[in-house]
Amino acid sequence: MDVRKEVESHLDEILMHLKTLVSYNSVMGEAEEGYPFGRVPADCLNKALEICNSYGFKTVNLDNYVGYAEMGEGEGLIGILGHLDVVPAGEGWKTDPFNMEIIDGIAYGRGTTDDKGAVVASMIAMKIVKDLNIPLTKRIRLIMGINEENGSRCLAHYVEKEGHIDMGFTPDGCFPGVHGEKGMIRANFKSKNTKIINIQGGVASNVVCNKCIIQVMKNSFSQKVLEDYFNDHNITYAFNVIGDVVEIEARGVAAHASTPKLGVNAISHLLVGLKHAGFQDDFTDFYNEKIGTTIDGSLMGAACKDEYGTLTFNVGVISMIDDVIEGTIDIRFPVTLTVKQIVEKMTPNLETTGGFVEILSTHEPLYFPIDSPLVTKLLKAYQEVTGDIESKPITMGGGTYAKGINNCIAFGCELLGVDNHIHDANEFVSIDALVMQTEIYVNAIIKLLEN
Known part of the structure; x- marks a missing residue:
């Protein structure tokens, strides 16, 4: 036949x-x-x-x-x-x-x-x-x-x-x-130590965030420096002043969390840009020190690779509820490594005065x-x-x-x-x-x- x-x-x-x-x-x-x-x-x-x-x-x-x-x-x-x-x-x-x-x-x-x-x-x-x-x-x-x-x-x-x-x-x-x-680690980060008034961004933990909105006091950073940062990194942005508060919207490019290099993370660029513009804040310092705009987990000590690929790291969602900032982390790690190996690499970097990371679930490759x-x-x-x-x-x-x-x-x-x-x-x-x-x-x- x-x-x-x-x-x-x-x-x-x-x-x-x-x-x-x-x-x-x-x-x-x-x-x-x-x-x-x-x-x-x-x-x-x-x-x-x-x-x-x-x-x-x-x-x-x-x-x-x-x-x-x-x-x-x-x-x-x-x-x-x-x-x-x-x-x-x-x-x-x-x-x-x-x-x-x-x-x-x-x-x-x-x-x-x-x-x-x-x-x-x-x-x-x-x-x-x-x-x-x-x-x-x-x-x-x-x-x-x-x-x-x-x-x-x-x-x-x-x-x-x-x-x-x-x-x-x-x-x-x-x-x-x-x-x-790849193996998977799902985690979140939290912080109460912040001067941020409100922050919201992202739709799902397994998607690169393409829109984030933050509210801070308008005299707490240099708008010119932040605008220059956004322009240098091709981030679409908007400012809206409400009394003494300025609302900043940053837009990036969505992608699947397993391929973060195909996206542009609005959360990360907004928080890194604010730090660059002189915003003094414990949580923002934590984010810049442990996450930043990296997509390989290197700032958290997790970067690694094998012959088949590299570890990927994505922040998908961030929100502020009752003065607590919380966000999601999606990690995909190489197929020949183990959860234990990755967690051990990350453990020394899971907490600072500005925030902490909590591992929620893990899956072996x-x-x-x-x-x-x-x-x-x-x-x-x-x-x-x-x-x-x-x-x-x-x-x-x-x-x-x-x-x-x-x-x-x-x-x-x-x-x-x-x-x-x-x-x-x-x-x-x-x-x-x-x-x-x-x-x-x-x-x-x-x-x-x-x-």
Whole structure:
């Protein structure tokens, strides 16, 4: 059987199912009895299970946390892990984000790539493998969660109920595979020792802050020096005087916390600029001494790298409530290092008179040697379909389901060098890419079925 032609024969189904799933605004909602992540994500999950059931797969819903569709027999379990929840649509769309529209061979809509498109490609790949009459000596299970974007409690619930898999992948990264995901440390900083009247900035801990507003006494710094600093660093700014108080707005460039070099942090430049302009303040001194505008954690003693990458450090959100300043820190550290090593490097620098840093949560890295059986099987599946033998599996700063279950790596769905606007307006997937990834997943399942 020509697998590509078989995939193409299912293209109308793929697009129909994807349009259906995209129509659900499956952002995490308010929890209620029987719906831990809200009703709409659960409805989207049940629709996906209904589609899978129509193909003859065994389907199970685990308490509206997560569901799965399964085929095959045997003790061995191959897992494919995708998610049906999405991030908020936000502004700037040229189409309705929840009414998938195809323009010039490109399907636009929230979740078309992350991760509903990959889920549909995976379920069709399973159907094609079934139709090929390949002996299914292992169970193949498509696991679909609805809380990946907000902590992956869905996957934790799955592992608690069903255990781990023997081998598998999550189509929530890029081709030709992700053999390492950086470790993560989430922290915050706090301070009461400040002359700042108010400060607010950022939308999420895992995003480089692109807007920050601060209020200070108007005679507490040199406006000319601060303006020069902003101009020298390409920071858009505005001043608004309210009596004896001046409100300063600084704007930077947003980026994902795992790639802070692609952004410009408005919080950091505002506080560093104020210090440069003569603002005398314990918290501002603390920020400049321990964070500054660095994105490698060097001022906190955390800077490090391995052969796969460097540590990244991002301040995402800052606020002032009841005279207390609090902000978030997102650290992604190299795949061959450990949480203990990074924390030990940081410990001497966690507190000064102007503020302190508190570690909230940690996650060890995920790392598979590039020549491990799982990585090599999936790489071969990609190469046989695409003919691309130059591209190699990568490591990345982002985190996927692979960190929450054994023997799994991210494999697809994005192609290297293609920006599908994930988490941004006008998210899309090309029809050609959908066909290609489905064919790759057919080949990947066949490879994982081999002993």
